[in-house]
Each structure stands twice: as C-alpha cells, then as structure tokens.
Amino acid sequence: MAQTPASASTTASAPAGQVMAPASAGAVAADIPFVSADAANFQVPSAPDAWGGPRGDHPATLSDQVVGYTIQATLDPARHTVDAKQTMTWRNRSNQPVSKIYLHLYLNAFEGPGSTFFTERRLFSGSGHSRGNADLKKGEWGYIELNKVQQGGQNVSWRFVQPDGGPKTDRTVVELDLPQAVPAQGTLSLDIDFHDQLPRVVERTGWFGDFHLVGQWFPKIAVLELPGERGATAPRWNAHEFHFHSEFYADYGNYDVQLTVPKGYTVGAVGEQQGTPVESGGKVTHHFVQTDVEDFAWVAAPGYKVQRTSWTGPGSPKVDVQVIYPPEYEASAQPVLKATTDSLTYFSDTLGPYPYRTITAVVPPYNAGEAGGMEYPTFFTAEGYDKVTPDTLTQYAIDFVTIHEFGHGYFMGLLGSNEFEEPMLDEGMNQYWDDRMLVDRKQDIWVTTPLLSKLGFAPQLTPFEAERLSGVVGIGVPADSLDSNSWDRMSSNSYGSVYARTAATMRTLENLLGHEVMGKAMKLYYERWKFRHPDAADLRDALAEGSGQPELVHAIFASQVYGTDKVDASVVSIDNEEQVPRTGTVIRDGKRVTLSAKDVDKQIDDARAAWDKAHKDARHGGPYPWLSTITVRRTGAAVPRTVLVKFADDSSETVKWDDASRWKRISFTRPAKAVSATVDPDRKIVLDANSLNDSRTIKADGAASRRWSADVASFFQTFYALMGTL
Structure with missing residues (x-):
C-alpha cells in the first residue's frame, strides 16, 4: 500500500461558507516527501544527536520544544460543539525552507463512513474484538472544520490529502500551502479559527449526555523528521491518516489553553x-x-x-x-x-x-x-x-487500567513513542512494565465470580500467565511482527496481540537476563531516550548495552520483534538402559573370550546378590550404572533454555541448552535411571506456545496437569475480561 506523495494528494472543495485562497505560486522550497505508508520494523538506531540530543532533568531542557499552541475554546454542551481560535507556532528544525505543512484533523475520522477509520473498521469487523464498534446515528457524527487559516494576515490555502493511500473521502490530514516559506531553522506562526462537532463517544473522544471528553480536537501539525531520526535519511513528513487501529505521534511543545x-x-x-x-x-x-x-x-x-x-x-x-x-x-x-x-x-x-x-x-x-x-x-x-x-x-481491572493509562504517560508521553508506526513501543512496552509492577506488588488475578467463589472455585494466576495465554497460546504462529505498524495488519486480533505478546517477549528476556539486570537496562533506555522519540532499534541497543548481553538481546529482537518465530520446545523421549554385561566376545588377560547367555546371566545374578547383601536398606541402585538418554526438540526460535532431569534416587541435574540446535540428546551415566525431564523448569520462557509438552516422565507425575490447570485458569481470566468489554 506504499504510495508516493504526488499520488496521495487530492484537492477538496472548500467547506460551506469558506472561500479557499489560491495556492502560492512562488514557492521555491522543494516539497518534502511523506514517510512510507507502510513504515514499520525499524532496525536502524537513531543518531546520537537525534531530536536535539540527550535531554537533561532541568525544566528548561526537558524537550527540544518544537511547537506551541495558544487556544481559546468555548464548549456548547447542548450542541456538543467547540468553537476555538488557535495560534500555532512551529520551528523548522531542518536545513531547508518549508513551503508546505501538514495538519492532522483527527475528528474527521468520525464525520462519515468514507473516512479511513470507518473504511478499515468495516474491513476488520469480525476479525477480533475491538473498541470503537458502536454505530453512530443522525446527530451523533463528529468532525472539525477550518474556518480561517492565516499566516501573517494572509489567507492560507489547503487541500485534503491521504498520505497512506486511503480513500479519497478521508479528510484527517490537510496540506497547507504557505504564502511565505518557513526558512531553515525559522519559525512559523499560524492563526486558525476552527469548529468542532464532537461525536457521540465511539472511540476515545466525544460526548454522552452532558459528559464531554474532548480529545484530538484541534488542528495539530505533523512531525517533520530529520536524517538520523527513526531511520530517516532525509527530511520527511510523518503525517499518517487516522486509522482504525492507530493512535498518535506529535512533537513536544507548550500549550496555553x-x-x-x-x-x-x-x-x-x-x-x-x-x-x-x-x-x-x-x-x-x-x-x-x-x-x-x-x-x-x-x-x-x-x-x-x-x-x-x-x-x-x-x-x-x-x-x-x-x-x-x-x-x-x-x-x-x-x-x-x-x-x-x-x-x-x-x-x-x-x-x-x-x-x-x-x-x-x-x-x-x-x-x-x-x-x-x-x-x-x-x-x-x-x-x-x-x-x-x-x-x-473488579479490583484487578480498576488497578490494571489505571496503572496502564498512567504508564502511557511514560512510554507514549515522556519517551514520545510513535504509536502510528510502532505500537509495540507504547502499548506493548507499557503493558510489560504494568505487569511487572503488578507482579512486584504481588497482585495476582483472581479468576472467579462471587458465585464461583462461594463454590470454592477461585484460582489465581499472575499477569504474565494471562499475557501468555492471550498473546502466545491464543494466537499460534503470529501473523505480523511485533514492530509492525498499527494499521497494516492481518486482523484486529493481530493488532491486539501487540499488548500481550510484547509483554511475554520482554518478560522472557527479563527472566533470561535477570530482574535487576533488565531493570538497569530499562533505566538506561529511559534516560537516553526520554523526550526523544526512539525507535525499536534504539530500545534494542539500550537493552543490549545495559544488560551486557548483546547477543541474547539481538537474538530475541530478531526472532520476536522483527520476526514472527514461534517459540516451543518439548521433551521427545526418555530412554534408560542398564549397563549390564552382554553376550559376545571380550578380551580377558589378553585372550578373546566368548560369553554365552548363560555366562552373562550368572554374572549378573551374582553381582546383584552381592550388591543387595551389601546394601540391605537401599531403595535405589544396583551393581550396574544406568545410561539415560533424554531427547529434546525445538520448534521455532532458538531461545536459551535449561533442561532439568530427575533420577530414581531423588538426585537431579540441570543442563543448559543455549545453542541453536533444533534437537539435542543429553546422556548421563549414573547409579539410578532418569525418571523425568523438563525443559524450562522455572517457567522463564513466557513465550512458550505449549506448556503441555515441556516435560515427560516414566511414572505418574502431576506437573503436566498443573501446567494444564494454569492454562485453563488463563482461559477463564480471558473469558471474564472479554465479558467485561461487551
């Protein structure tokens, strides 16, 4: 769906009562292209001086302030409208003049069925639960109208464009032709009068009765990205349409409202x-x-x-x-x-x-x-x-939603993640840190209802166990990589998996690195990139440096953030062979001797009798050792694991399986035979797609049933959460 800027532009007729000024004919500045419509999977780290370089902690240096909005707005609650006057200032950070700028008019996503938002909503309906599915009736649609746009007292012309190749009827991005180009490093000031018709709450913003939540309501300038910022090699406008599965991205600045x-x-x-x-x-x-x-x-x-x-x-x-x-x-x-x-x-x-x-x-x-x-x-x-x-x-839900929405203030707000193109950096990383907070405060999920609780059925599971079910077990092989953009996905479920699958991926990485090591690496990421709009490669490199284990971090990112590898491992078999004498020829005293079955049986019987006499109280063992061979297999990504083997004498041994082999045989020669084997006994690999094949035993063992119970508990949690959204 990639589209060039030239083919993305369409001229719109002026709104009712608006005379559009002619476009400037004397602009000398070259047009700056849009970022690709399918921008995603950012693997190139940003430059060290991107976004003004690392920020300090003093209020004067928090962000490289690019924009300023001064707005006077009046709400008419009876009509659900907002009328406003806005002065917007914008600093051209580039080294070239700018003659065209782009504004987001997000409320136009709700003006009618021809918007990108509603077009995609029809496409994705039936492909998974999503918010924003309410139907709007007459008098409930919403939109934003530009009544006046002026630069230094001169009228500014505008036209609606579709940078992502959406329907020509989408009017969520507007291109402005400036009468006076903004010089390199210069500042633009625009005076804008606008009118909002708020929609009934369908998603994020709007009214219900006399309640008014007014979000994404004013004309907001798109982000001009420079070389070295989020993979850019030349100046480009990041000005995506308002998609059904999408949120936002903007420059830092100051608001006086x-x-x-x-x-x-x-x-x-x-x-x-x-x-x-x-x-x-x-x-x-x-x-x-x-x-x-x-x-x-x-x-x-x-x-x-x-x-x-x-x-x-x-x-x-x-x-x-x-x-x-x-x-x-x-x-x-x-x-x-x-x-x-x-x-x-x-x-x-x-x-x-x-x-x-x-x-x-x-x-x-x-x-x-x-x-x-x-x-x-x-x-x-x-x-x-x-x-x-x-x-x-209810207690868990109110805590989780509050923590989650607050957490966005860090991952969306203070880090400035691009939610258009990399929802993983906001929704996913935030989900991970929210779950981490809940685990650290020992707040599990009670998977029950009052009725079930009275019946004594009140299982609990950790937040990451719930994420595993919905983001790993529930989706099988992922359709899209974690760092895919928000709109170019196979289904609503694929977009929704960003939350849980990112949390499962990062928890797996944390378990392999260690809780404190991961915490240190995340602090480095935040300190380095606060107020600077990082991409996934910046997160990857901060975690690699902060943890001191770059190979592991890069491998996880390659297979999960940029790839769609399934993660699963199983114990294929346990084979035990007692190392008793065998028939055949042997060398004794320099001579070849043939042992018959009768000879071997006598030798074994005599050895057993002697051993039993010497070990009357022994519960295990014998005169001959056991060769135990454990075969394990991987399906998908080669995530490091350990294999725990238990033996009949209650001893055990743990073996690292941290190479890239698809299968492995692990052999032991010990006095007692192996009775069970388990891959990932500490359940560190939250990404594991099937916990039921993680172990095998040669006798009855409740481990598998306990893992099955955990998955069932996760199912109930997901079920109740879904019921709560209906």
Missing part, C-alpha cells in the same frame, strides 16, 4: 490550572498551561465530583493528583486515586522521576465506557464500577 464552559461544570485538563476560574455571563473560563508535552485533552461535565491528594518522590516536583468521577461511580474514586499514586512511585523509582506537577484521572459515566482507558500527558481516563471488592476481578 483557555476553556470556557457553562457555570456548574467540572473541568479537568492536561497541565496546571492557572489561578481561579473566571466567571462571566453564566459561563466560566478555566486556564491551563503545560510545557514539554505532545498533546492536550480535557473533560467537562456538570455534577461530577473530585477527590484529591498529593505525591512527592525523589527528583520530582510535588504532584497534585486528582480523580474526576460521576456520582454513580464514587466507589471507584479512591481505588483509582491510590493506583495513580502507587504508579507515580513505581514508575519514578524504576524508570525515572515524574517531571510534571499534575496528574488527572477521569472516570467516565455509565454508557460512555469507550471514553475510558485513554491516555494523554498528565491526563488519562480510567474505568468505573459501582462496587469495588478487594481480591476480585
């Missing part, structure tokens, strides 16, 4: 509120400012309550923490607040200090669940329950 809403509305937003809200004419204006972030979103709803606390940690400023929630979900407010402060502590300790002064969590109302589980800098949406009972799925 004034939000005017009716009196009585509770308002929360990205950043710090400035002073006391100003009331005038039955409306109230709230002023928010935040630096060094890539996005701005907000919520407004009447009658919503707020719970607040504060948090402090080494290297961080004092953080004001708040949860905004509807009265029907008051039971969720305190658990969300606690999970948020716990997350602040864990992520700050294990990755790096939280640098902002605020964090706001929003619990959407009943029937607006698709607004839940969404992330923005310093601001996210959680899930709501009218009852939260400890040690139940």
